[in-house]
Amino acid sequence: MRVLMFGWEFPPFNSGGLGTACLGLTKGLKNNDVEVTFVLPRKVNLDVDFLKIVYGDDFGSMKKSYVINSLLQGYSTSEEYDTRIFAESEKKPVIYGRNLFEEVERYAEIGGEIAKNEEFDIIHAHDWLTYQAAINAKKVSGKYLVIHVHATELDRSGGNNVNQYVYDIEKKGMEEADAVIAVSNFTRQKIIDNYGISSDKIKVVHNAVEFENYALHEMHTLKRTKKIVLFLGRLTLQKGPDYFVYAAKKVLEYYPNVVFVVSGSGDMEKPIIRKVAELDLADKFIFTGFLRGKDIQEAYHMADLYVMPSVSEPFGISPLEALKCETPVLISNQSGVSEVLNHCLKADFWDVDEIANKIVSVLKYNELYRCLKENGSREVKSLNWNESAHRCVDVYNGLLRRKE
Amino acid sequence: MVSICFYFQVHQPFRIRKYSIFDIGKNDNYFSDSSETNLNNEKILKKVSEKCYLPMNSLLLELLEKYPQFKVSFSFSGVYLEQLEKYAPDVLESFKKLVDTGRVEILAETYYHSLSFLFSRGEFYEQVKKHKEIVERLFGKTPEVFRNTELIYNNELAKVVERMGYKGIISEGAPSILGWRSPNYLYSPSGTEKIKVLLKNYKMSDDIAFRFSEKSWKEWPLTSQKYAQWVNAVNGGGEVINLFMDYETFGEHQWKETGIFEFMRHFPEEILKSSDNDFKTPSEVVNSYPARGTFDSPRFISWADVERDLSAWIGNEIQNAAIKKIYSLGFKVLKTQDSDIIEKWRKLQTSDHFYYMCTKWFSDGDVHKYFNPYQSPYDAFISYMNVLHDLELHADELLKKRTLVASNTRENIYKEN
Incomplete structure (x- = not known):
């Protein structure tokens, strides 16, 4: 054909x-x-x-x-x-x-x-x-x-x-x-x-998602000292980066030893940076700009949790890529990918408290982190x-x- | 002669509400969900009462009145009876009426439907005792046959239960232990003297509990007539057919529309058509039949899933972490001597909490998903661990207060002297 x-x-x-x-x-x-x-x-x-x-x-x-x-x-x-x-x-x-x-x-x-x-x-x-x-x-x-x-x-x-x-x-x-x-x-x-x-x-x-076995990367210096929560996607209304920032604010009240990494660019980049400054979170956030290829994998690898708080996500391949790199994911219920992934955490994009609750839980309970990592990366292989x-x-x- | 021995498990846990990190230190109402979700214990109890407990109790009463030979038995968890007293006294009354016929036996179990036998022997004794007390208070009966949570069983349990004075114990007729032997006889648990073990005939039990409405099953539709023929066929090849199942089979797992109530309505009639058949309760079975062999189960078995092991409750890392945490809090919690916090700690031991954290959904089909009121096993774990965190804070506070009081008293005595 x-x-x-x-x-x-x-x-x-x-x-x-x-x-x-x-x-x-x-x-x-x-x-x-x-x-x-x-x-x-x-x-x-x-x-x-x-x-x-x-x-x-x-x-x-x-x-x-x-x-x-x-x-x-x-x-x-x-x-x-x-x-x-x-x-x-x-x-x-x-x-x-x-x-x-x-x-x-x-x-x-x-x-x-x-x-x-x-x-x-x-x-x-x-x-x-x-x-x-x-x-x-x-x-x-x-x-x-x-x-x-x-x-x-x-x-x-x-x-x-x-x-x-x-x-x-x-x-x-x-x-x-x-x-x-x-x-x-x-x-x-x-x-x-x-x-x-x-x-x-x-x-x-x-x-x-295409499955390849990535070579183990050297532990990033940052990771040796702090937990890392990652947002990776276009910085647009659709992807909900603002909810990520609000959730981060709440997380930090309960779990201070964490850094939030935002990778991507888009029309919300400046407003998001301003919001982070306004909430007095500047020292807790890292903006990497738009990443490609190996850098994306590096970002997934170093993260303890990947968060996709999309407002409306027809599918959303990135959580599958994160899991491919053995990084647990938290995704919004308003996404197509939530129809195929079971071994992950889910929340409504607008429910900032719940997003924060789940982020803290993954950072705090190592067993939860490991279970999500193992079961999630196994599940993603079947897709x-x-x-x-x-x-x-x-x-x-x-x-x-x-x-x- | 072959006896039909029915035992119905009746249990509802105190499900914990969605409890987030933000509730810690602020909210100690762990079990009071008033939402429309399946975490609302009162809502669920009322729903299941309408669909199962009330109609099935009324049917059983009708059958007990009509057939003097008909008998059944129940095992109620203490947390279930507690919820009946609180939310559905009418259901409790209807159970009392059944027991008052004198042909309904009640079995012993742990009050909290817990895994305490595996993790804390002291707790196990306490909880069995507490269960005995509530059964005596509500029904005026003292159980003589014991069944452990989810039919979890091993030789050691049988020995302990014998020492506690029970004459019978219930277990799963696990083929891995029985081998070629039939579950339709009584056995003597390895290492015990008098106690006998009744083994669930899981094939014939599951025909009713699981397969009844399965249209792809070759025996569908199952009639009580057909079932009675199977029972008659056992005659000569067994003495008792132990039909053990969740009571919620009737009307909740198998909906009214499947014809499950009609099946039961005609059940005694069809069975009693053969004068070789009768109905017996577990203690009657123990009194009537000898043990025909030894049942040797050094490892734990249960009635759950295809594995019939413990993996539904302690199979993954989050379950193990949760169990380890709850039992490790025991020392602290008991030391507070605060009845409220001890009670909460015990309600958190109910096995269902760990079942909700089970991640082996994909091999074991939808059973776990169906019974899980949480969106995922991970959500169940998060709420549970957050609650334990709060419980620990309370325990610490109480202990601190007590130490303060104690040292103040000492100071006062010192001053007075």
Whole structure:
């Protein structure tokens, strides 16, 4: 089976979970005998063509991929795009769209062009930036379209200031799709309730995590003297970093020998730093900025507990990565990952007391820490991408059978 | 001749409420949850009363009145009886009516449904004594046959219980101990003189308690007629069929809609159709039949899960830490001589608290999850340990006060002299 897949980020050039998920999924699909041609936007050298075809293994496990020279980036608002395009135009005339939405259109057109020249059985598109391109691909090829929802505008905006343009594209994509894959029941329900999509069209495929055995790292100096509680994620409303800070304040009243590490960047970075200062916690917090690759693993490894207090998390791969590094996790009930993880702690994102209670408990009761670490890291091994990819293949086959 | 011996376990723990780190030192109401969750003891007791205790008691009374040969027995935990007195006196009355027929026996156990035999012999004796007192006070009966929490059993327990004066003891017919032998006879526990052990026929008990409503089971639907045939088939190959199960089987684990009450309504009639069958209580069984062999269980067995061992309560690190902590507080708590704090400490020994911390869900299916009022075993551990922390603070305070009082008195005496 051949799949034409549209994404918008791919490791190592990713800023969030979608890229990680795409990499895992494409590897899993390969193991399920599915050949994937991946299309993604990325700002490549300005002088190079608008499109780059990558052959071979430099790009995950795919034989062939297309990189469309574009300023599109995941997790960015149209304001952020405006900043980027402004910076580009300072340098020289640009080939990009004048704003985010023009750029999405441009990507969509190129998507259609690629579909004309490619052989495939199914189109599979990840999140809104790609939907327009995927719809075009469906028009020119007449093939079935699968829309994979990793997040909706309602998650990203936290329910406030929903961007109507984005919402409309999402809704259109879901409507045009022959099948919708949601990363959790949590997301599936959002799609039914807020996008009016019929429930029998939506299948749930939970994300997974790639399991590698990491070499034991040298104990970080910090860890020798203090316990470490980690937040790692984009500093945006959706991820709930503010709840992390409030919980930290409470924890410190009961357990002073601890440091809170915040890794990531985003539009809440400055307000969060200000809040930490205001609560007089500056000496208890470390801000690492945005981390990549090995540094992320290092952060997980050194932590005694990873906390993900997301306000609305369609899935949330990071707790799985933390567990992979044998670090116990505390996750919000408002997350898709809480549907697949049992050996972890859970709390409502708004329940700061409960979050603090659980953080203190892990720091205070070593048996609890060890039990969560052992059982959690064992449990996470059972969540692998081959399984998730297999479920995607079931969705493809369901559609292809329709034709017969 | 084959006798049917029913023993129903009736127990509800004092579940501890969600108790966070912020409650420590501020809140000593560990068991008073008034929320809508399954941590609200009064709410649960009332719910189970409606679904099980009241309808089943009334059915049993009806059957006892109709069939003079029908007999059953109960083991009530003390903490259950305490909750009945507090929240459901009508249920207590209906149990008294059953006992008043003279054909309902009550067994001995630890008041707190605890694991004390494993961790503190002194506590074990105290709690069995306290249980005997409440049974005598409420029902005017003195138990003669003993059953330990969750049928946890080993040779040592049988010896101790014999010395305490009991003539019978209840255990699980664990195949690992019995081997090819049948649970349908009495046995003599290894190392004892007179006491006899009654072994649960777990297959026939579980047919009712677990499989009754299982549609994928080849015997579904189970009728009392079919069941009586199985009983008749034992005749000649056994003397007693011990049907031991949770009383909540009727109406709570097996809902009314499964037909469990109808099954029981016709049960005595079908069994008594054969004049070779009868009903006996555990002490009658002990009086009627000889021990046919030795039951040798040097290690602990229980009636829980497929393992029939202790792993449901002491299988992982958090359970072990919690148990170690509660029993290590014993010395301090008892030294306070404060009845309120001692009582709380004992209620925290109830085995259910540790069962809720069991993490072997995935191999043992949903049984643990179903019976767990907490979101996870880890949550159960956190509340429990926080409560112990608070309890210890109180104990320390009380001891400090006593030392102060003692030294003040000494000073006064010194001054006066």
